Amino acid sequence: MRIRELRQELGMTQEELGRKINQTKSNVSKYETGTLEPNIQTLNLLSDIFDVSIDYLVGKSNIKKQDACIGAEMHELMNNLGNLSEESKKELEKYVQLLNMKDQLDKSKEEQSSVLEKEA
Numbered sequence: 001m002r003i004r005e006l007r008q009e010l011g012m013t014q015e016e017l018g019r020k021i022n023q024t025k026s027n028v029s030k031y032e033t034g035t036l037e038p039n040i041q042t043l044n045l046l047s048d049i050f051d052v053s054i055d056y057l058v059g060k061s062n063i064k065k066q067d068a069c070i071g072a073e074m075h076e077l078m079n080n081l082g083n084l085s086e087e088s089k090k091e092l093e094k095y096v097q098l099l100n101m102k103d104q105l106d107k108s109k110e111e112q113s114s115v116l117e118k119e120a
Contacts, residue, residue, distance in 0.1 A: 001058055006034040006050040021045045062106040 007017050007028075014028040021042055030036035038046065047054045055061035061092075084092065 001034060002052075003046060004029070004057065006046075006052065006057070007032075012049070017049070020049055022077050045049060062110070 007014070014032070017023075018025045018028045021038075022045075023031075023038075023042065025031075025035060031038050031042075043054050043057065046077045047057055050057065052064045053061060055105075056064050081089075
């Protein structure tokens with residue numbers, strides 16, 4: 001879970017976050033350490049407060065928030081993939097490669113940050 005990181009980015013205390021999600025400071029601490037998992041309602045609240053997707057919040061994705069428009073455009077693009085020109089297909093392939101490289105870089109940064117936190 002990325003709750004601690006996101007909470008600290010907003011300069012919020014555990015107590016402040018607890019008030020916003022109707023939980024105790026103790027529960028927020030447990031969420032941050034992984035000794036307690038928030039229910040879906042709490043995850044939805046946290047997602048709204050931090051303006052990130054639940055997948056990002058729980059560490060399943062490195063994409064903070066997927067724009068609904070992008071999702072709809074991707075869906076339409078996938079449906080029409082066969083109609084793309086060869087040039088467009090090559091451009092799309094380059095874009096996907098760049099996204100993969102960005103995800104790998106983000107993951108590497110997170111791993112380095114995690115190692116530094118453990119050493120501190």
